[in-house]
Amino acid sequence: MPEIIHDVVGIGNAIVDIIGRCKEEFLVKHGAPKGRMRLVEAETVSKLYDDMGPGIEISGGSVANTMVGIASFGGKAAFIGKVADDEFGRIFAHDIRAAGVVFNTKAAQGKTPTARSLILVTPDGERTMNTFLGVSPELARSEVDADLISSARIVYLEGYLFDRPEAKAAFRQAADIAEKSGRQVALTLSDPFCVDRHRSEFLELIRSRVDILFANEAEITSLYQTESFEEAARLARNVTKLAVLTRSAKGSVIFSGHKATTIAADRVKNVVDTTGAGDLFAAGFLYGLSLGKSIETCGRLGSLAAAEIISHIGARPETALAKLAAARGL
């Protein structure tokens, strides 16, 4: 078995974000569900883009953001995801590598473009995502590098990958490899609508394969179709070693067996853009976990990273998280 050289290897969609501001009316006009992610076709992307205000392009993708966060803490991260051989593909590959993340998945040569997400930020800082997956789901099973997966303590899987059968197969294969190599499997549910689309498969996967589950309030209640967070949390804690449940400004609760640890959210004076808050919480948590820190420290690292990301536009850190952690003595 290969030795451990990475803290975490992530598998997810390789996306460039196009972030712009809009008023609530704009979301209503375009039927975009506020605060959520919806999958759209190329045509809808064009229409929305033509109508939206000026944008800023920043590399994104949920698990990709998490891997960049881990690298920003000083951790060793790798990413597997599919881009096309086009301008956005070059931007994605450059940015993730320049952030210190190992990224070797080959760019596809066909005409399908690199994935993009039009992210609309309302005046309250909430983000609404309209994602065109493009070439991203064409990640083949053969591209899930067994050696790379086994080289990391934890493999971290993006729920969004379930939205396309091709990517789902790659996803399952990664979980298989990790399990066989005795590595830990972490999963983020990604989005309540995504959970809704694949509930039974997620439930089965969590029960049988997942060691560490990341979900926010909307996702976990969607998964278990419960009214209350508490009830959903109770169900989650029974089936995973670690359930990391985030609740935005209310902080997070982490269940480890029957022990519950509550972590307060870090205060942010001016919430600019909530894109990536969950991704970066996961970065801090997984980084702490890979170092063997206490659950409480892991949670505090998560809160710190989430607070950094929502204080500016985009889901990639602007300040080295290692520096922020050191300043807090974490």
Next chain:
Amino acid sequence: MPEIIHDVVGIGNAIVDIIGRCKEEFLVKHGAPKGRMRLVEAETVSKLYDDMGPGIEISGGSVANTMVGIASFGGKAAFIGKVADDEFGRIFAHDIRAAGVVFNTKAAQGKTPTARSLILVTPDGERTMNTFLGVSPELARSEVDADLISSARIVYLEGYLFDRPEAKAAFRQAADIAEKSGRQVALTLSDPFCVDRHRSEFLELIRSRVDILFANEAEITSLYQTESFEEAARLARNVTKLAVLTRSAKGSVIFSGHKATTIAADRVKNVVDTTGAGDLFAAGFLYGLSLGKSIETCGRLGSLAAAEIISHIGARPETALAKLAAARGL
């Protein structure tokens, strides 16, 4: 003669900025002169990009930024500039139109890509630009729309256009049309190195055609090859109706005939990225001028816009300048 329907029409390079952070050593290693703009070839762009940190893509271009600033104040602006039919070209066109600027120059269909500028921001907030002009200088004389030029009170020309003979011809033609239509001609010197490359032509142009000259301290002393700012300023005031000279944190001095008006720079708590400071000063000033405001008010509008732009990444306003101006009673 067409009636006036625009406040300002600008002609300049159509560029997408790729902005990243770096330490001073990085500039030294790559021979990039700090605080300046240098023209580079495609190969150098690739090399620099491979070596630099993660970037953010934001539409830019000096005069294009100014036109967006004018629109953000509520003014009517149009832009003439050349992009290619590629991803960056689409981004540029979308962003400038979405900002409310009229932009109808056709995208080139060849293989030469849209211009890009790798902008490296050092910890002091100073920006160093490495620009690959790509298709931008292919703006043809036939594309300088006489009706559009005559439809604006002021035509604003980018000094950087002098760097390629094709664009220079378009530039001269625009000045001709404006002069014949009795419109005002404004020019920005763009950069001290650019001035150095084309000194005699700039001197001739300013003497014969330019009504309003924009320059910073380095540019105006480069133009007149003087040691002191005061001496250069004295020479400038003798040849233009209006000389608008900016001095970074020291504010600006505007010479109108023999009257000098001094404007203080607006205080900025945290200078994040100085990209676009001069462009946005020009936006406020030209907007005020087109409304017939006093020189002092024009200068204060310029300072306000410059302060907004240096408080965040990128050279396009994040807050509506009309709102900021109203809050100040301007």
